[in-house]
Amino acid sequence: MIRRLAPLLAGIVLLAAALPAGAQTLLFDLSRPRVSITSAFAGTDILVYGALDAPADVIVTVSGAPSRQTVLRKERVLGLWVTGARQTFDDVPVYYAVAATKPLAQILPADGVPGVALTLAERLAAIQARGAGRRSSEELKSFVQGLIEAKRRDGLYPEGVAPITVLAGRLFRAELQFPSRLPVGDYEITAYVLRDGQPVTAVSKPLIVSKAGFSAEISEWARDEAPLYGGFAIAMALLVGWVTGALARRL
Secondary structure, rough: OOOOOOOOHHHHHHHHHHOOOOOOOOOEEOOOOOEEOOOOOOOEEEEEEEEOOOOOOEEEEEEEEEEEEEEEEEEEEEEEEEEEEEEEEEEEEEOEEEEEEEOHHHHHOOEEOOEOOOHHHHHHHOOOEEEEEHHHHHHHHHHHHHHHHHHHHHOOOOOOEEEOOOOOOOOEEEEEEEEEOOEEEEEEEEEEEEOOOEEEEEEEEEEEEEEEHHHHHHHHHHHHHHHHHHHHHHHHHHHHHHHHHHHHHHO
16 A cells, blocks of 8 residues: 555655745646546546645545436336436536535535536536426426436435545645446546635646447447447347247256
């Protein structure tokens, strides 16, 4: 453990040494800029570390690439659960997490920071609901809540706020945990320095999540040779069905 953390600790010290005196400056980095998704991927951790020019509050947000998401509502009809109404949202982050030096209620004003979305609720307030005019505000809220619950079941919208540890008032670190069902794409990790509840500095770093190994080859084949891949998948399904039937008859 000490050997693994030594380069990171050295990086923190170098960041602190690079800060100009008297400037409101934030320097931070990631333990690695890329996450590789393999067939054995079971989640991972990434260390965020940095330095401040003076003691302050820090909030770190992790946002996955925005995408279109559809939420389905289950309805009970004649004793059976069937798919009922659906709502599609645009600009939904595939992943969102927050880390902070203190509970957010102790850092942020009660009415939030104008023009800056830091919490999950603030970020989701910016998503666009298709055909929103056909639904009441309460209906839209229920669909947004369904979206949050589905994401949390997959670990993509972690509950609560991860802790940021501050050392000597200037150095900080936070360990960000990512789930096994992490979608591929371009992520953005942003660190905010806040004083008196207002951001004074913000710096962003990219995090690339991509497939690697055999799963990447399959994904690339499915994308580049879609008809061939579809035919192969159908053939394999038929073969598996035939083999299963043959074994069942023998038994």
